[in-house]
Amino acid sequence: MPPVTLTTSGFSRRVQKAKMQSMLHITTLHYLVLGAALFLLGVIGVLTRRNVVIVLMSIELILNAVNLNLVAFSHYWQSMPARVGGGPTALHGQIFSIFVITDAAAEAAVGLGILIAFFRNKETVNIDEVNLLKW
Amino acid sequence: MAPVATPFFFYLLSALMLAGGILVITRKNPVHSALALITTLLAQAAIYLMLYAPFVAGVQIILYAGGIMVLFLFVIMLVSIDRSIKERQFNSQWLIGVVAATALGGLFIAVYTKGTDLFPGQATLAAAEGDNTQRLASLLYGQYMFSFEIASLLLLVAIIGAVVMAKKRI
Numbered sequence: 001m002p003p004v005t006l007t008t009s010g011f012s013r014r015v016q017k018a019k020m021q022s023m024l025h026i027t028t029l030h031y032l033v034l035g036a037a038l039f040l041l042g043v044i045g046v047l048t049r050r051n052v053v054i055v056l057m058s059i060e061l062i063l064n065a066v067n068l069n070l071v072a073f074s075h076y077w078q079s080m081p082a083r084v085g086g087g088p089t090a091l092h093g094q095i096f097s098i099f100v101i102t103d104a105a106a107e108a109a110v111g112l113g114i115l116i117a118f119f120r121n122k123e124t125v126n127i128d129e130v131n132l133l134k135w
Numbered sequence: 136m137a138p139v140a141t142p143f144f145f146y147l148l149s150a151l152m153l154a155g156g157i158l159v160i161t162r163k164n165p166v167h168s169a170l171a172l173i174t175t176l177l178a179q180a181a182i183y184l185m186l187y188a189p190f191v192a193g194v195q196i197i198l199y200a201g202g203i204m205v206l207f208l209f210v211i212m213l214v215s216i217d218r219s220i221k222e223r224q225f226n227s228q229w230l231i232g233v234v235a236a237t238a239l240g241g242l243f244i245a246v247y248t249k250g251t252d253l254f255p256g257q258a259t260l261a262a263a264e265g266d267n268t269q270r271l272a273s274l275l276y277g278q279y280m281f282s283f284e285i286a287s288l289l290l291l292v293a294i295i296g297a298v299v300m301a302k303k304r305i
Contacts, residue, residue: 024142036243045160047232053165075186102286106293112210113300119214
């Protein structure tokens with residue numbers, strides 16, 4: 001039955017086209033998926049690496065993934081109507097991402113200070129040799 | 136002004152970010168990791184620009200790629216990395232770590248497949264451009280004044296903590 005196959009193939013082609021359209025139209029969901037992927041990379045780095053410097057860099061990756069989500073949601077809220085709290089002045093996500101960047105700076109300064117003190121005492125940067133408080 | 140070639144730039148920048156992230160957690164030399172992380176941060180600043188957040192993008196470049204990464208590179212130069220490069224790079228519990236991260240990834244995928252309708256996927260229209268920095272400032276120094284003060288206090292505590300930690304004799 002040629003006509004039936006023709007219509008089904010046309011239908012599937014239309015579905016494929018819609019899928020391509022949804023791939024090509026960048027929405028908030030795309031940014032959230034990217035943030036989740038970056039978060040996962042950071043978690044893998046924190047859990048598996050041995051060098052303290054790289055563990056701290058992985059923590060920076062995690063914080064950046066959170067920041068990406070915050071800014072994406074802020075952009076989403078700016079397109080919402082004002083009666084639910086949206087509108088062009090709804091920049092709370094960006095404010096919060098600035099606070100997260102402040103925390104990241106503080107965390108990096110203190111963490112690297114601790115790393116220098118530790119390196120002066122034990123001559124190593126491996127995280128599994130940090131066991132002074134373990135018994 | 137309508138955005139130009141948004142999907143192309145989004146996928147290009149995401150590929151840059153993910154490649155940089157993978158390099159960060161796989162390179163042996165911490166200096167190479169730091170350079171990959173700088174790539175990731177700059178690509179993320181470009182993505183902030185795509186999301187109409189120019190002030191956050193500027194803060195990201197100046198503070199992250201400029202400030203924090205210089206701090207990281209200084210510390211990498213201070214601690215000697217010659218010995219740690221020759222040792223094994225992954226700790227003894229790396230398998231458990233990978234399993235836990237895979238479980239977390241499975242959770243993300245489950246949330247994505249089950250709850251696509253929960254996510255805001257429909258509306259990304261061009262927000263009003265221009266006075267983003269002005270609006271941010273009036274929010275930061277108005278509604279979020281107290282949080283701002285607490286953040287500056289946190290930075291003061293971090294400065295004192297870093298100085299005390301890096302002193303010769305504690």
